[in-house]
Amino acid sequence: MNRLSPFNVVSLTFGFAFLYLPMLILVIFSFNESKLVTVWAGFSTQWYGTLFQNEAFLDAAWVTLKVAVMSSTLATVLGTMAAYVLVRGGRFMGRTLFSGMIYAPLVMPEVITGLSLLLLFIGIGMDRGVMTIVLAHTTFSMCFVSVVVSSRLSTFDRSLEEAALDLGASQFDAFRLVTLPIIAPAVISGWLLAFTLSLDDLVIASFTTGPAATTLPMKIWSSVRLGVSPEINALSSILIGIVSVGVITASLLSKRHAVRVRREEQAAQRVT
């Protein structure tokens, strides 16, 4: 039964071709010598050269990175706290509202989130710039973190924590020494998710930024609106490359981890 039928092979082939060909074409044509992006004129890396001399892009990349690191770290702390409250918090006043506020941003159109935050920042007279983007990104990505972490927390065996408490650990120590290491993979993937969401965001950043801060997606957007450009192709290829390496490494690491865990379990069973 676990053999692929011809129909399945065809649908997988076409499906993955559809998913990957556009990006592949983009990468190939970033090495095109001609400025015309749809006509191949020979191999060249000149667009990568001009990209690295373009100060505006480098500045925007730096702003984006700063925003992403700050907002994803904040979002991880807040999101993990929120997940803990959702799974372990028990009953408290306004619990329904709380879980509603965690899930709503996941499905909220970006234009609405962006608009409402901008109106808030203007209403309280806050200067817009890097800080306001960080606040905005933290708010929507902490919800993604808390969903990832809470799914791990809810499958977690509580007796491990109770054992630590029985053996004399303080509540904080039990969290630090038992709970945190177990939920760590979920916390890390939550951080990565928040980081990528922040790197990627155009709409919310456009609403909440001020004249001083331009992020990379905003910079890409303003030049992409004028049409296809080889420089943007080069920039896109670099970003695609970074993401591919990251995702593939992460999945290899988690595979190795799974194999090790299975081997340890087998060894433990042999001992008992």
Next chain:
Amino acid sequence: MRRFVLIAVPYLWLLALFLVPFAIVFKISLSDIALAIPPYTPTLKDGLGALLAGLDFENFVFLTQDDLYWKAYVSSLQIAFISTLVTLLVGYPMAYAMARAPEEWRATLMMLVILPFWTSFLIRVYAWVGILSTEGFLNQLLLWLGVINEPLTILNTNWAVYIGIVYTYLPFMILPIYAAIERLDESLIEAAEDLGCSRLQAFWLVTIPLSRNGIVAGCFLVFIPALGEFVIPSLLGGSGTLMIGKVLFEEFFSNRDWPVASAVAVILLLILIIPIILFQRNEQRQQEAEQ
């Protein structure tokens, strides 16, 4: 005390940066446009009495009178609906084939579906500009194959928007359906075949109904964000492509009409509440079924 802090910090954060901003949007949607900074009246500075007296439903009345907004809502619903359907037709066979693939391949196939999700959304949409334009790769290929004699106009039409939505949201459709089919007990299908069903009948009568929750979840995960989409219609669609996210963005940044933009947002939210509630019901039912 520690428990109080643990609850209060994320709670207050979300209240201040999620709920309060919505209240502000709602309030401004009831205000009037003004040539001031901020460009609406009344503001909080006018005092609470004047604030409440100055609110009315004028902007909402305006939205119902102007054809543009009505058309934008209808066309957003239509575009989101058709793209969701196409995404399902493309995604279901892929999810099915992945769930039926040899077990040692599944992790790799999963990774291949998730990888585009981590790649910049903007870049993935942008990649289609070069493919769909008049001198683009698709036209070059079709002309070379002799399928067409003159280039097709796809970019800057609704067709390009459909392609863009299907392309970017495909992983959201595949993942829940894959999860549903993979969990499915294969002996049920064998039983159906033993009892005289053809393979197609068994697929139609057993596999499809049992993967229903995955299908519903996938459809909502595509439909809900597609409805408020801004990047895809602006980049791939033409001036004739009306989608509410785009109208809102332009109303706000080009026309600087904040009260109307806020009213557009409030109505979009009201439209979204129905699918969101249906989606959550589906998720709950699924969780109950698992327990």
